[in-house]
Amino acid sequence: TVDEVIRVAEAEGFDAGIHKGGVLEVARTPAQLARLKEFHAQELAFGEKDRELYDARRTAERIRVADAVGSTWTPHGARVHPVKLVKGLAAAVEALGVTIHELTPVTEIRPKHAVTPYGTVRAPYVLRCTEGFTANLKGQHRTWLPMNSSMIATEPLTDEQWESVGWDGRETLGDMAHAYMYAQRTADGRIALGGRGVPYRFGSRTDNDGRTQPETIEALREILVGFFPSLAGVRVEHAWSGVLGVPRDWCATVTLDRTSGLGWAGGYVGSGVATANLAARTLRDLVQIDSGQGVRTELTELPWVGHKVRKWEPEPLRWLGVHGLYAAYRAADRREFSTPSAESSRAARVADRISGRH
Template sequence: MSYPSVSLWFDQAAAAGDPLTPRPGLDGDLTVDVCIVGGGLTGLWTAYYLLRADPTLRVAVLEAEIAGFGASGRNGGWCSALFPVGVQAMARRHGLGPALDMRRAMNETVDEVGRVAAAEGIDCHFAKGGTIELARSAVQFERVRASVAADAARGGIDQYEMWDEDQTTARVRASGVVGAGFTASCARLQPALLVRGLADVVEGLGAQVLERTPALEILSRTPDNGTGGAGPRVRTARGTVYAQHVVRATEAWTSQLPGTRRAIAPIYSLMIATEPLPASFWSTVGLSRGETFTDARHLVIYGQRTADDRIAFGGRGAPYHFGSRIDPSFDRHPRVFAALRRTLTELFPALRDFGFTHSWGGPLGIARDWNASVGLDASSGIGWAGGYVGDGLSTTNLAGRTLTDLVLGHDTQLVHLPWVGHHSPAWEPEPLRWLGTNAGLTAMTAADTEERLTKRESVAARLMSPLLGH
């Protein structure tokens, strides 16, 4: 495989001198204290904090390709405080206090990622410029205003601001804007530089990062029964890893492992990037402080101005594939790429004069109730984290710190957050999973069309909201 073709981010990493050469893989059976399955940000953050807490630990990270090959090296570069379950929904399940604790933890996590990147010398272009949520219709404006008001009623934990048209255009000038919401709890970064740099740091701390070593099966601890039971283990084609604890950090690829095939649905999100844009473009458009941007439509879009003055822009719209299939051919979807180019050019019409150089995609993981989770099962010895619904660039860090406390038995505030130990219901069997998931995608697309035509809040979106963690 040509790893630079995975994403703009991998291409830039290669241009910066990363050879993207796979590290040696597993060579026979291995015994460690902690085996982490998945060399993305969840797995690497877990290894990092474990070894910072106890440098004597024997830690192995198994990766099917190379570090960051999955969503960690393909995402939109938003290190945000977003969590897939909203405060209101979480408060209904756990109470308002725990829900607000989760919000505080997510806000703090953005700064923690920046702190570690600086401390470890990982130049990932971290710039905490916040997120601008554009309102481009009266309906969108009211939706954003309601979200700002809800945050204010909760004490302003997210420091969510409402901007009028003049305040918005002072920071970014996009077509049709009537206002915006702004939150400071987001940083733009280059995700491949973060995950690849973190892999180097983890290896330097003593972890074995074993690449081109896909896990075939994660096996639970066997009972002792007086016969000397074995701990959990991971079977690969290159040997078996025995451990005291195994951490499953496989996100969308969780759906490919025996025993967890219906735990996560792999949903594709795709991205495009422009060529580097001249100063004349940016003097008109703005985004001079590292802001990320979106708008208040229902079908998610996300963008950033990169450190080399491109726009990297992505969104949903690619179909779910029957049987939770994951295949490299699904990373490219010409119809979705064309729609993304139209959408971005509609936002910034001056882009008609410039070209697009990169397009890519990949699967992200969604649990049935859209509730990301982290936990450690004492009986099996297996820990897990995932189901980030695309909000994983920062949530993976919180997961790594939480898993470290769980594995080491530390009773901290992190292990009492409401996502810890959460078990989502399994996705429906096929063909119901295929029908329902793609119907939801169609509904969100229809909701935006409905609002454009009726100038009122979408009925379709309101009906779908409880199914999306809101």
């Protein structure tokens, strides 16, 4: 799927800042290293042939993350500028004659009907691909939880600052903390870094302007400086927030109900830039089969097709649960940094079981 996104961008002739440097996951404590090795073994067991496991020295040769004790790298990942990607795709489909109706919110979905404030759209198939905003639709309030995610971007770094950091391969970067971070070296020479911030708002509320709270910006800056102490004086020039779609079992789903013509895809839990592409191609194949214009493909046989997930708990249990879980994860991370043990914190193990992530 990563290669398919790259192929389409090249074929349509738009620049989305793509660089295929792979994905590097780092560990900074003994407990994180134990989880990293387990994760690495699981990926190999699933059949990945190209993944590599690095010790502290090999990790430092790729990127100089403070206190890194190991990492795992896969070539199957790429940096991308998501807004440039979606604008390029929008221009491509409009050139094919498709009309994109912006500022037209769908408030309710029914079989063969999508209801908007300006009228009702009728179609043989109605596909819900609204991810973190699904809770705003009538009857979908507890389907997927809108998890907040926030990002910062630094000012462009100097050559000397990049020399202190390394990162010549421009891999996307993640870690093995429970309240994990993710980052990339951008095409214009910045570091863009994200994390959870305030994870969830009561009643599945979402905002529209992407404003980021000052304490969240400061928390992300602390992560940046913790990873790269030499960048302590670097300015944060941009900050923004958005929501992820989180199913109760943290597993994405692609489904087409042949009786009603309603389909949906989502629940990507933060991995949607690539996964949405795979889900869309899968929905396409399912619609073509149902309409008699296609046959079953390797995509329609994937295990997420038709996967059923129970709904989230009602409020206030939902709010208490999510905030309790992330408080436990952050406490576990603090304990793992202060207590050098290879065993994950008990609080995190309990939180994993409650959240469904185990």
